Amino acid sequence: MNAPGITEPTEAIARARAGDAxxxxxxxxxxxxxxxxxxxxxxxxxxxxxxxxxxxxxxxKAKLVQYDATRSFSAWLYKVSANHCxxxxxxxxxxxxxxxxxxxxxxxxxxxxxxxxxxxxxxxSAEVRKALDKLGGRARMALVMRYYSDMxxxxxxxxxxxRRAFVGVVLLRAxxxxxxxxxxxxxxxxxxxx
Amino acid sequence: xxxxxxxxxxxxxEMTLLLYIERQLDRARALEISAHTQECDSCRTxxxxxxxxxRLLTRAMLEEDEPLPSRLAQFQERARKSMxxxxxxxxxxxxxxxxAFYTEYIELWLKQLETAGFGGTNLLGLLIFxxxxxxxxxSMITLLEVLAMVTLGGLAAMFFRRRIRRGSALALVFAGLCxxxxxxxxxxxxxxxxxERLTIAKDEVIHGDLYxxxxxxxxxxxxxxxxxVAGGDIEISGHVLGDVLSSSGNLRxxxxxxxxxxxxxxxxxxxxxxxxxxxVAGGDINIDRDTKIGGSVTSFAGHETIDGHVGRDVLAMGGQVTIxxxxxxxxxxxxxxxxxxxxxxxxxPIDFTSDNAPQVSSGAKLASPVHYxxxxxxxxxHNVHYYIWQVIWTAAYVLFGLVLFALMxxxxxxxxxxxxxxxxxxxxxxLVGFGLPIAACIACVTVVGLFVGLATLSLWYGSLYFGxxxxxxxxxxxxxxxxxxxxxxxxxxxxGVVIVRLFTIIPHVGWVFKYGAAFWGIGAISxxxxxxxxxxxxxxxxxxxxxxxxPPNTTVGGAVPA
Numbered sequence: 124m125n126a127p128g129i130t131e132p133t134e135a136i137a138r139a140r141a142g143d144a145x146x147x148x149x150x151x152x153x154x155x156x157x158x159x160x161x162x163x164x165x166x167x168x169x170x171x172x173x174x175x176x177x178x179x180x181x182x183x184k185a186k187l188v189q190y191d192a193t194r195s196f197s198a199w200l201y202k203v204s205a206n207h208c209x210x211x212x213x214x215x216x217x218x219x220x221x222x223x224x225x226x227x228x229x230x231x232x233x234x235x236x237x238x239x240x241x242x243x244x245x246x247x248s249a250e251v252r253k254a255l256d257k258l259g260g261r262a263r264m265a266l267v268m269r270y271y272s273d274m275x276x277x278x279x280x281x282x283x284x285x286r287r288a289f290v291g292v293v294l295l296r297a298x299x300x301x302x303x304x305x306x307x308x309x310x311x312x313x314x315x316x317x
Numbered sequence: 318x319x320x321x322x323x324x325x326x327x328x329x330x331e332m333t334l335l336l337y338i339e340r341q342l343d344r345a346r347a348l349e350i351s352a353h354t355q356e357c358d359s360c361r362t363x364x365x366x367x368x369x370x371x372r373l374l375t376r377a378m379l380e381e382d383e384p385l386p387s388r389l390a391q392f393q394e395r396a397r398k399s400m401x402x403x404x405x406x407x408x409x410x411x412x413x414x415x416x417a418f419y420t421e422y423i424e425l426w427l428k429q430l431e432t433a434g435f436g437g438t439n440l441l442g443l444l445i446f447x448x449x450x451x452x453x454x455x456s457m458i459t460l461l462e463v464l465a466m467v468t469l470g471g472l473a474a475m476f477f478r479r480r481i482r483r484g485s486a487l488a489l490v491f492a493g494l495c496x497x498x499x500x501x502x503x504x505x506x507x508x509x510x511x512x513e514r515l516t517i518a519k520d521e522v523i524h525g526d527l528y529x530x531x532x533x534x535x536x537x538x539x540x541x542x543x544x545x546v547a548g549g550d551i552e553i554s555g556h557v558l559g560d561v562l563s564s565s566g567n568l569r570x571x572x573x574x575x576x577x578x579x580x581x582x583x584x585x586x587x588x589x590x591x592x593x594x595x596x597v598a599g600g601d602i603n604i605d606r607d608t609k610i611g612g613s614v615t616s617f618a619g620h621e622t623i624d625g626h627v628g629r630d631v632l633a634m635g636g637q638v639t640i641x642x643x644x645x646x647x648x649x650x651x652x653x654x655x656x657x658x659x660x661x662x663x664x665x666p667i668d669f670t671s672d673n674a675p676q677v678s679s680g681a682k683l684a685s686p687v688h689y690x691x692x693x694x695x696x697x698x699h700n701v702h703y704y705i706w707q708v709i710w711t712a713a714y715v716l717f718g719l720v721l722f723a724l725m726x727x728x729x730x731x732x733x734x735x736x737x738x739x740x741x742x743x744x745x746x747x748l749v750g751f752g753l754p755i756a757a758c759i760a761c762v763t764v765v766g767l768f769v770g771l772a773t774l775s776l777w778y779g780s781l782y783f784g785x786x787x788x789x790x791x792x793x794x795x796x797x798x799x800x801x802x803x804x805x806x807x808x809x810x811x812x813g814v815v816i817v818r819l820f821t822i823i824p825h826v827g828w829v830f831k832y833g834a835a836f837w838g839i840g841a842i843s844x845x846x847x848x849x850x851x852x853x854x855x856x857x858x859x860x861x862x863x864x865x866x867x868p869p870n871t872t873v874g875g876a877v878p879a
Contacts, residue, residue, distance in 0.1 A: 142731045142848060144738075156385045164378050173386050231330035236362035243369045251377035269339075270371065271378040276341060291336050298335075298370065 131196055140187050151180055154197070158204050164255060165208040165267045179207050201272035205264070205282040212260040242306050254304035262297035269294055329353060329360045334367055507542070515548075517555065526559065536572070543576070553589075560593075577612065585618075587625065594629075604642065613646065621652075630665065651692075657681045698824065711818040715811045718786035722810060726803045728845060732783075733790045733806065735848075736841035745847075746784070746840025753777045777839075784838020785831075789814030 132153060138146030158179055162172035183203060190199055246254075255263055261283060268274040268282060279294075280287040329350060336342050337350045354361045507526045515531040517523065517538040526542035534546055536553045543559035552569040553561065560576035568582040575592040585597055588605040594612035595604075602618040604610070608625030618635040623642050630646035638650050641658040647665030655669050659680030667687045669675050675687050722729045736742050754777050760770030793809025793816075800806050820830040 142734050142845070155389055156381075159385055159389055160378075160381070163383070169383075169386070173388055176389055231332050233328040233330055233359070233363065236359055236366050239366040239370070240362060243366055243373055246373065248373070248377035248380050249382070251373055252380075252382065255377075266374060267378060270374040276339070291332060291339070291341060294339075295332055295335050298367075301374075 133192065133196075136187070136190065136192065136196060140190075147184070154200060155180065157197070158200065161201060161204050161267065161271055162208055164252070164271055165205075165264055166211065167256070171211070175204075175208055175211060179204050182207065198272075198274070198278075201268075201274060202278055202282065205268050205272070205274065205278075209260075209264055209282055212264065239302070242302060246305050250305065251301070254301055257304040258297065258300050261293060262300045265290070265293045266297045266301065328357065329363075331363070331367070334360070334364050338364070338368055338371060519555070544574075606642065608642075655687075657683070657687070707818065707822055711815055714782070714786060714789070714814045714818065717782060718789060718810045718814060719807055721783055721786065722790075722803065722807050729787070729790075730803070730806060731845040731848070732787045732838075732841045733794070733810075735844040736787055736791045736837065737794075738841075738844065742840035742844050743837050744840065745843045746836040746838070748840075749777075749843045750781075750836040750839050780839045780842055781835040784835045784840075784842060785817060786810060786814060787838040787841050788834040789817050792816050 132150060135146045135149045135153075139150055155176060159172060159176045162175040162179070163169065166172050166175060183200070186203060190196065255266070258266070265279060265283065268279045274282070276287055276290040279290045283290075283293065285293060333342075333350065337347060340347075342350065354364050507528065508523055509528045511530045513532045515529055515533070516535040517527070517529075517540070519537045521538035523538070523540045523542070527536075527540045527544050527546075529536075529544070529546045530548060532549045534548045534551045536544065536546075536551075536557070537555045539555055540557045540559065543562065544553070544557045545562045547564045549566045551563060551565045551567065552571065553574070554569075554572040556572055557574045557576070561570070561574050561578045561580065563578070563580035563582065565580070566583045567586075568580055568584070569586045569588065570578060570591070571586075571588040573590045573592075577593040577595065578587070578591055579596045580599070582597065582599040583601070585599045585602045586605060587595065587603065587608045587610070589608065591608070591610045591612075594615070595610055596615045598617040600619045602616055602621040604614070604621075604623045604625045604627070606624045609628075610626065611628045613629040613631065614623070614627050615632045616635065618633070620637050620639075621633055621635055622639045623631065623633075623644065626643045626645075628645050631640075631644050631648040631650070633648070633650045633652060635652045637654045637656070638652045639656045639658065640648070640661045640663065642660070643662045645664045648663055648667045648669075650668070651670045653671060654673055655671065655675040657663075657667075657675065657677045659678040661678070662682040664684050666685050667683065669687050669689050670692050671689075672691060675689055677683070677687055754774060757770045757773035757777065760773060790806060790810035790813055793811070793813030794800070794806075796812065796816075797809050800809065817830065817834050821827045821834075823830070
């Protein structure tokens with residue numbers, strides 16, 4: 124789970140921990156683009172993403188001592204980023220009450236596979252990104268954590284403050300929201316067969 | 318849909334398929350799903366569609382659709398550049414200071430000395446103690462004050478740099494400024510006046526403190542609080558019930574001050590009544606015959622004449638001190654010359670340190686003879702005691718370093734690493750090494766308060782020793798290699814301290830190593846302190862756990878790959 128094309132920067136981390144500004148700059152240059160994209164996907168506006176990226180890196184400076192060098196640096200970095208973004212969203216009360224209701228009523232049905240297949244075939248990456256903007260905070264956050272930074276269910280549960288058992292529910296609900304945004308097809312989004 | 322209700326009942330639900338794709342099902346269940354999708358077209362198609370959905374999501378998210386904004390691209394660069402700016406200022410200030418000092422003083426003195434036919438044998442003594450040549454007090458003070466103010470301003474700017482990003486903080490700063498600006502207009506007890514020619518008339522009464530600045534200031538009236546005044550030419554002929562704090566070219570106190578007088582002045586004339594103490598730094602100080610000082614006198618001056626009455630002790634350092642008046646307490650004097658006239662009366666012991674013997678008139682009424690001591694200028698390299706003391710000092714340094722490294726391992730290690738950043742730490746060393754004590758001295762005699770000033774001065778003094786220890790560690794690392802562990806670092810520090818101390822005892826140039834190491838070290842410490850001062854955002858508050866009820870018939874959990 125590295126930032127694309129980057130191997131674990133063990134030496135740079137050790138130097139940055141010791142206060143080496145150059146090493147810190149190295150880490151920033153290598154990871155800032157990935158973290159910015161993470162924030163860009165997770166947060167509503169570009170400005171939010173820029174602010175969050177800077178704040179995450181400032182936070183990292185202080186938190187770097189807590190990093191366990193035996194584990195993946197980028198995984199840890201994404202975890203810190205996810206916590207930061209989710210906190211940001213929570214502070215703005217973007218998480219709506221509606222989202223909590225959704226979890227209780229996930230339909231366990233079998234949607235029309237053909238219809239879903241057609242929808243996926245017809246949509247481009249750009250359209251998916253645009254649709255992401257229409258999602259609720261938690262749904263969006265869950266999708267970004269899972270499909271951008273490849274975080275585990277445990278990590279997602281921890282970041283979102285839900286039980287691990289419900290991470291799948293959150294993700295499925297998020298997919299439904301996304302399909303709805305892509306198609307405007309309530310029936311499909313609800314997961315029901317026609 | 319083509320599925321009959323019976324068939325539909327057998328189909329897998331979407332939740333199960335998602336967990337299967339995400340490898341969240343236990344092995345047995347995953348095998349069941351796998352077997353079912355081999356046989357069931359509809360479930361297989363749905364499974365593939367969902368897998369494609371996952372891939373589409375990942376692709377959409379990972380695609381680099383926009384470059385890193387320039388604000389972010391420059392974020393690190395800007396931070397680095399801002400530091401460079403600070404180093405630029407530090408070196409610029411140091412260079413300006415050295416240039417100004419040379420052109421304003423050294424060159425001038427050298428010319429005067431040449432004309433007067435002086436050799437260079439006791440140049441330092443002449444430069445420091447000969448009042449006739451020490452006419453540059455005022456501009457010297459101004460230069461140093463500017464330096465100190467820049468240091469303080471720089472520190473404040475560093476402190477607020479991040480904070481003013483937020484609108485609320487900015488509003489707070491503006492509100493604060495407005496409050497400060499509005500204060501003089503309010504019914505406050507403090508009055509602030511700034512005029513080129515300012516006169517507080519004889520019948521005028523200031524009910525509270527007066528802050529005054531101007532070219533020519535006359536205080537003929539009454540100030541019921543403290544008088545804080547800065548100007549070219551100041552005369553206080555009225556009555557100040559509080560203290561007088563002054564920085565000026567000329568200051569004459571011919572009236573009455575019930576509190577203390579603390580001042581810088583090129584020329585100071587005291588002719589009135591001072592209720593408490595006098596603390597003064599200046600070129601020429603005259604305590605006139607009519608003066609009555611209730612407390613003690615502490616002075617640093619080129620020329621000082623004490624002709625009046627001093628209720629307690631006198632501590633004087635300077636070029637020439639003449640006592641013709643009455644000192645009730647003791648006198649400690651370290652100056653080029655001491656003249657005690659026949660009219661003088663000193664109630665306590667007199668300690669005098671100088672190259673020149675005191676000139677004491679036989680008519681003077683002294684409680685005890687002057688205790689005269691010649692200062693030692695040179696180290697006695699032939700005396701074994703000197704070397705014993707050097708060993709003791711070195712051991713003390715190592716011990717001091719050991720304690721500090723053990724108490725603050727991270728800070729010390731950071732400081733050692735910062736010291737390797739030669740340019741930055743040396744530059745900051747010059748700035749803080751010179752600026753901080755000046756700022757502290759200013760704090761001592763101005764409104765900020767004696768306590769803050771003395772505390773800062775002590776901190777600075779301690780940091781000089783700590784700085785030397787840090788540089789010892791750097792030298793040790795040069796010889797024995799770098800380390801990030803505590804005890805090996807302490808070992809290197811000990812070796813390095815011994816080497817640095819050896820360099821400091823080299824005749825004539827030893828002091829360069831001594832002070833160079835201390836200032837370089839203080840720069841490294843300041844650098845670490847600066848880095849620590851960078852604002853840290855509070856760690857995120859953990860989200861409140863949310864646990865909705867489990868949806869019926871949902872199989873979740875288990876991370877065994879399918």
